[in-house]
Amino acid sequence: MKKELQNTVAHLKQGNVILYPTDTIWGLGCDPYNQDAVDQIFTIKKREKSKPLIVLVDTLERLRGLVPKIHPHLENILHYNERPLTIIFPSSVRKWSEGITAENGSIAIRIVQNDFCKSIIKATDRPLVSTSANISDDPFPISFDDIHPRIKDAVDYIVSPQLEERRDEVMPSLIARYSTKQKELVFLR
Template sequence: MRFALPLLLKAVDHVKKGGIVAYPTESVWGLGCDPMNQQALENLLALKQRDWRKGLILISGQAAHFDDLLNAEQTKGGARLTAEARTKIASTWPGPTTWLIPLPKTTAYSPLVYGQHSAIAARVTTHPLVVELTRYLDSPIISTSANRAGQPALKGRLQVLKCFGDQVYCLPGDTLGFDRPSAIFDALTGRQLR
């Protein structure tokens, strides 16, 4: 999959300035922003009309972006990931698997990222566009389906442009053609939630 570097760099700049980007993922289009920018998070949730308590997903092309979560010594709930759990997570990344990882006792992430939960959702993707976007940003971004709350997830760039127009910077590209969204697992119990 090829993409134009100038368009990618424009998206990087847009995210750094607090903007929202739309991008293809494995199965659907996603909306994202800087997970450390409170105003960007508020704007994204308002755009989607999404309840903040549901939380959002972090996505990156680099597993190292989640080392602080995976190796947290203390968590808000007191439960730490075992070496076995970290190995299990690593065996599924990169890929279409999202893990709910215990929230560190001290975190720079806003509650708008993890919502009412004591875990934070994270995924390492293989989508080359998102891999490069997060590499240039040197951080994960938010990944939430490109749609309004309660509506079906959008599967094409033209649908995204029709729905959101100039409210987002829409990268070119296609999904990887998967027919379902990523599976979600609880990192502490290994139980599949979706």
């Protein structure tokens, strides 16, 4: 895993797009501050920029550095939650590449549970873009073998499929919008 981590980090630092296993499904990833790499993901997926990408973080502490405030109730949910949960926050305290935040300034962030993803984020000291490894509106891939060859050919680096975690059920994360007024999560998926 150490050599795979070094290769992955090197590609991200060069501004490349990676194909990698996450705590949910296989994803396309890059440095969220590299506009060329973010644009490449939109091109690969044939996705409209009006549909922002999500970012992964490794810890609650890193998340705290990206959004203005996290209500203590939400911190408890994030700390104890066992299923991957992507939260759409109303705003961010950082400037991101175009395509990371929505027109209204909101941003989707997930604290990743996959050890390899956490290692990538820690080693780069940056959040990581994540979006499903499929063409927009196509079904998401259940495993590496289900990823369309066009996606595999379009990325700059493919993380070893041996790092894919075997799970009984493979699915995208839950997605919820955090309402600052009601101080609650509104589940969207």
